[in-house]
Amino acid sequence: MTTIESATAITADLPREKTRIIPKRWWAHLFLLAACFIIGLPLFYAMLVATQTNSQVFNYQFTPGDSLAYNWNIVMNQNKLGNYMVNSVFVAVMVTIGKTVLSLLAGLAFIYFRFPGKWILFFFVLLTLMMPTEILVIALFRFVNALGMGNTYQALIIPFIASATGAFLFRQHFANIPAEFSEAAQLDGATPLQFLYKVLVPMSWNTIGALAVIQFVYVWNMYLWPVLIMQGPEKQVVQVGLRTLIGGDIAVSYGPMMLGAVIATIPPLIVFIALQKQFMSGFALTRDK
Amino acid sequence: MDPIIPILVVALSALAGAGLLALIFRQSARTMTVAALTGAMAGAAGGLLFMLPLNFCTFEAERSSLDFSFGIVLIVLGVLIAVLLVRWLLSALFSGRQLFSSEHTPGAFKHGWLAYFFLAPTIVILLLFLYYPAIDTFGLSTQLVKLGIPRTAFVCVSNFTSLVGDPKYLQAVGVTILMSVAIVVFSLGIALTIAMVAYLPVKGARIYRTFLIWPYAISPVVAGIIFLLIFNPLAGIFNHFYQAVFGVAIPWLNNPAYAPWAVIIASVWKSLGFNILFYIAGLQNVPGDLVEAAAIDGANAWKRFWSVVFPMLSPITFFLIITNTTYAVFETFGTIDTLTSGGPLGSTTTLMYRIYDVGFTNRDLGKAAAQSIVLFILVIGFTLLQFRTTAKRVTYGA
Numbered sequence: 180m181t182t183i184e185s186a187t188a189i190t191a192d193l194p195r196e197k198t199r200i201i202p203k204r205w206w207a208h209l210f211l212l213a214a215c216f217i218i219g220l221p222l223f224y225a226m227l228v229a230t231q232t233n234s235q236v237f238n239y240q241f242t243p244g245d246s247l248a249y250n251w252n253i254v255m256n257q258n259k260l261g262n263y264m265v266n267s268v269f270v271a272v273m274v275t276i277g278k279t280v281l282s283l284l285a286g287l288a289f290i291y292f293r294f295p296g297k298w299i300l301f302f303f304v305l306l307t308l309m310m311p312t313e314i315l316v317i318a319l320f321r322f323v324n325a326l327g328m329g330n331t332y333q334a335l336i337i338p339f340i341a342s343a344t345g346a347f348l349f350r351q352h353f354a355n356i357p358a359e360f361s362e363a364a365q366l367d368g369a370t371p372l373q374f375l376y377k378v379l380v381p382m383s384w385n386t387i388g389a390l391a392v393i394q395f396v397y398v399w400n401m402y403l404w405p406v407l408i409m410q411g412p413e414k415q416v417v418q419v420g421l422r423t424l425i426g427g428d429i430a431v432s433y434g435p436m437m438l439g440a441v442i443a444t445i446p447p448l449i450v451f452i453a454l455q456k457q458f459m460s461g462f463a464l465t466r467d468k
Numbered sequence: 469m470d471p472i473i474p475i476l477v478v479a480l481s482a483l484a485g486a487g488l489l490a491l492i493f494r495q496s497a498r499t500m501t502v503a504a505l506t507g508a509m510a511g512a513a514g515g516l517l518f519m520l521p522l523n524f525c526t527f528e529a530e531r532s533s534l535d536f537s538f539g540i541v542l543i544v545l546g547v548l549i550a551v552l553l554v555r556w557l558l559s560a561l562f563s564g565r566q567l568f569s570s571e572h573t574p575g576a577f578k579h580g581w582l583a584y585f586f587l588a589p590t591i592v593i594l595l596l597f598l599y600y601p602a603i604d605t606f607g608l609s610t611q612l613v614k615l616g617i618p619r620t621a622f623v624c625v626s627n628f629t630s631l632v633g634d635p636k637y638l639q640a641v642g643v644t645i646l647m648s649v650a651i652v653v654f655s656l657g658i659a660l661t662i663a664m665v666a667y668l669p670v671k672g673a674r675i676y677r678t679f680l681i682w683p684y685a686i687s688p689v690v691a692g693i694i695f696l697l698i699f700n701p702l703a704g705i706f707n708h709f710y711q712a713v714f715g716v717a718i719p720w721l722n723n724p725a726y727a728p729w730a731v732i733i734a735s736v737w738k739s740l741g742f743n744i745l746f747y748i749a750g751l752q753n754v755p756g757d758l759v760e761a762a763a764i765d766g767a768n769a770w771k772r773f774w775s776v777v778f779p780m781l782s783p784i785t786f787f788l789i790i791t792n793t794t795y796a797v798f799e800t801f802g803t804i805d806t807l808t809s810g811g812p813l814g815s816t817t818t819l820m821y822r823i824y825d826v827g828f829t830n831r832d833l834g835k836a837a838a839q840s841i842v843l844f845i846l847v848i849g850f851t852l853l854q855f856r857t858t859a860k861r862v863t864y865g866a
Contacts, residue, residue, distance in 0.1 A: 207670050214662045215679040221737060222686075224705060225694045237703045281593075284586040292583035293576045300587060307598050313798040313820060314844045317827050317837045318601035318608055341593035358575030371577050371586075400687035402802035407828065418689045418802065425693065425806060433697055440693045447685035452678060459749065 222441070229438035236433045250434040254424065259412065260439055263420030268446060270335045270416060271398040277336065278394050279387055282345025287375050289346070290353040291361055301350075307343045313403060320407050334408045335416065339398065345390050352386045353379065388457025392450060399447045417443045473527045477519055478512045481547045485511015488551050489558070499562055506554050514550025518542040522610065525624035534629045542625075608837035615831035627838035637839075639814050640822040646728055647735070647818060648796040652789055655736045659743030659788075660781075664773075666744065667751040677748065681741035688738060688799050692806030695734040696721075699807075724815035727808050731816050734803050739795055743788055750784035751777070790851060797847060819843045 228236050231244030254260045288294075289301055312319065319338065328334040356379070364374040380387070402418045409415045412423075424439045425431065451458070489507030493499040519542065525531065526539025609628070612621040631637045666676055698706050699720035707717040720730040754777055762776045801820050804810060810817040810825065817825065819839065827836025 204668060204670050207665050207668050210665045211676045215676060218680060218683060218740060221694045221698060224698065228697060239705065239708050281590050285590045288583035288586040291575065291577050292580050293573045294580035294583045300591065304590065304594065307594050309848065310598050310602055311794065311798055314840045315598065315601040315605060317833050317840060318604035319597065321833070322601055322604065337593065338597035341590045346590060361575035361577070365577065371582060396685055402689050403824065418687055421689055421693060433703065436693060437697060440690045444686055444690050448682060451682065451685040455678065
């Protein structure tokens with residue numbers, strides 16, 4: 180191709196790119212903007228009301244109100260939502276870490292060891308996928324109270340740190356890692372735990388991230404179990420703590436209620452958005468399987 | 469109770485087990501004999517599966533005829549479970565397949581016993597906090613147990629049989645089915661529509677996706693609280709606009725006809741993100757050349773979707789139907805508790821909410837345990853039905 184030809188090719192392309200005011204597939208952009216807007220609407224409205232007084236809410240004021248500081252005071256100082264938030268963060272982080280560690284160990288055992296009863300144990304773990312905690316809540320409630328763990332953080336953490344989903348995911352992931360890695364590690368004299376820590380974990384960040392998002396959001400959103408097992412407000416989680424903001428029919432004030440709801444949504448939202456990429460690829464939601 | 473009854477139950481279930489398995493493996497005399505013999509043992513064990521823990525109480529004279537029939541159903545169920553298990557074992561055995569094939573493990577570490585150490589924490593926790601409560605639920609379901617009272621009394625199967633003809637329980641079944649079907653249909657339908665556009669390689673696709681799927685992080689409780697405001701009879705923003713346009717307000721939270729839909733709308737909003745995410749991923753895995761080939765063959769967009777794209781999405785649709793049903797049955801609890809508290813007139817009391825009501829508001833743990841078992845069987849039954857009806861139509865892989 181001569182220089183003149185390529186030059187004209189470039190100049191022929193450039194203006195078209197620059198003058199295109201309506202983007203390609205404008206209808207898709209329009210549709211997606213509308214979809215994002217409608218999906219976002221309930222939360223936007225909650226954020227708006229979070230800044231308003233009740234009379235501003237009842238007047239359908241669509242500009243930010245002047246009551247944010249007042250509402251903040253009710254939420255944080257009168258209803259101690261901060262305390263609930265700290266409890267929830269603690270419980271969610273502990274369960275997420277515990278589940279990740281136990282699932283990694285289970286995946287390691289199922290893929291890198293030969294031992295009698297392997298398939299029965301795997302089936303034993305897998306079968307728990309069919310036992311939702313909600314179904315067992317009556318018996319679990321009695322058992323945990325009988326252990327003397329009622330109204331403790333342990334009651335919110337320990338029953339949830341073993342995970343069939345996690346063990347299964349890591350097992351699948353490790354099964355796709357070529358055996359050469361573990362053979363090389365053994366030649367270098369690495370122990371299984373060193374192999375896990377130095378080789379497997381660095382190769383598994385996507386799966387770990389995906390599992391972390393699921394577990395964190397799951398534990399953060401847990402409601403029925405903490406309602407049952409926790410008595411006082413000191414160690415209660417934020418989802419239950421929000422109930423104190425709903426109150427009776429007459430005394431409802433919507434500003435603090437919505438502010439609480441918005442605040443309680445921030446941590447899982449941060450975790451989800453921060454680990455979004457890992458979440459997508461960790462679940463083999465991309466082409467490579 | 470007549471002492472002959474246990475012998476009769478064992479004899480009849482052994483006979484049934486032997487007969488059924490002999491019928492299944494009738495292809496040769498050898499397999500038939502083996503099947504009949506193991507079937508007799510399995511049948512006897514199956515007949516005793518529920519009757520031994522219950523101590524044959526359904527046959528006692530003072531039990532109602534409903535209890536008696538329920539006992540018969542339990543025996544039949546036990547025999548069927550045992551027969552199916554043996555059938556699976558035998559067909560594996562006869563075909564020469566190894567049951568628990570110890571798969572070749574390349575790169576395995578020495579000292580296999582170390583694996584038990586790595587698995588121990590998981591196994592111990594699952595045993596204590598899942599398996600033990602699961603078994604205990606069965607035990608509790610035969611007892612009169614009141615919350616906070618240590619004394620219990622054996623009540624045979626009356627916690628189950630009292631559900632028959634209980635109008636409140638039947639209503640809860642109806643509410644649960646309505647909510648599950650509506651949430652699955654609307655959430656998957658809307659999510660697929662949005663994903664069809666969102667997966668296109670437009671500019672800023674990643675940003676759009678983030679703004680479409682974030683409600684995954686919203687909790688059922690927060691969804692309930694936000695829609696409590698939106699559908700509020702006094703200050704609700706929905707009716708503010710609806711009334712301006714149509715002149716009437718919809719009594720979302722006060723009318724039994726609308727209240728379930730308030731819960732459904734809040735739940736669909738909350739679950740949409742998850743479904744969009746999985747559909748986008750599914751659409752990205754549809755090979756483009758397949759769609760192009762269909763286009764060259766002259767299929768229009770609508771036809772291309774239904775005959776090429778949608779079948780390729782069937783594994784994801786199948787997965788999403790199961791997860792969304794589970795969500796609708798169990799996780800809507802938080803939304804219902806904040807939005808409607810099960811009312812008005814029980815119109816939003818799902819089976820899960822009813823378990824909570826019976827067990828902790830009415831303090832009747834035995835009844836609640838029995839209802840938990842029924843709900844578990846319903847959910848498992850639905851999942852198996854899904855497997856049977858869709859498995860044939862599901863297309864796996866590209």
